[in-house]
Amino acid sequence: MSDFDIAQALHCSAEYTFPFSDLEDVRTEIFELSSDLDLRVTHNRKTMKSVANLVLAANRLKKSLSQFNSDYELCSAIMDCVVEETVFHKCWNSFQRFSCWKQLTLCDKNQKDFILNLKRSKLQAVILKGGYGDCKVSFEMTSYGPPPNSSADCMVVLLSVTKDLHMSCSKTDDKVLLNLEECSEERLKEISKEEDMVRFLFNKSGMVSLYTFESVKYPGWFISTSSEDSDQSVEMCQIDAASRVTSFKVLT
Structure with missing residues (x-):
């Protein structure tokens, strides 16, 4: 034939x-x-x-x-x-912000909540006792498209503390740092894959109730807290880093 x-x-x-x-x-x-x-x-x-x-x-x-x-x-x-x-x-050259967003809080497996240290302009993770629940940081999570191809449970997100204050990543030597950085909403409507602005974006992935947040700009680096109660740091780490927790409950 x-x-x-x-x-x-x-x-x-x-x-x-x-x-x-x-x-x-x-x-x-x-x-x-x-x-x-x-x-x-x-x-x-x-x-x-x-x-x-x-x-x-x-x-x-x-x-x-x-x-x-x-x-x-x-x-x-x-x-x-x-x-x-x-x-x-389809060839995607940029991430475009969706109109949908939602308010949420993050909590690790040790029941540490995220709070904002205003003096240092840093996020910290602490175990909040009764009556201090209002101290939790309420993040605004905004989704960006297109989603990654790896999993239906994975999406690209922006995590904002306030309207113009967002989580971002930078690199010093061989270490990736987690920052709080000011940037207007207008500049974050569309982010080219080739621009440094991708430092504001994270790949949110996971199943059921636990999720990880991996830097889009620096693959392999995740938002993390310490497994030790006395350590309140919120930092970027690699997935196999000792004494670091990279999975979080997302509470809306």
Whole structure:
């Protein structure tokens, strides 16, 4: 069947162009298969002219069905000749902010909550006793698209303490630092993958009730707290760092 040439089945020359191939009759439909892959189907509009041309083409078939075992094989051979399959991949060059956002608090497995040290402009993780629940930092988490391809439970997010104060990452020597940095909402609407502004973004991933927050700019570095009660630091660390906790409950 691979040697079948539809031109051999027609009286017309190979240079003949069907009249229904005019661009004005072409229609394209796009079906989204996943976040980064679409199925694009291009076909001619259904008109009486196209039906008539199809009937004429069928009547011009010279070869008998003897070389095919069934009508299905003949149809498949014809379709192999006239249907062209092309795969398109979306190329994302930037992260765009979604309109949705939500308020949340973070708590590690040792029941440490995040608080803000105003004097040092740093986040700290402490075990809050009764009556001090209002000291927790209420983060505003904003989602960005497109989401990563690795998992349906993973998304790119911005974590904000106030309207213009956000978590960000920087690097000194071989160590990634967690900062609180001021930046206007307008500048964070769209962030190019190639810009330094990706320092504000984190990959939020996890299952059920525990999530990790990995730096987009510095892959392999995660927001973490200490497993020791006396250590109140909130820092970036690598996933296998000793005495650091990288999984958090997200409470809304």
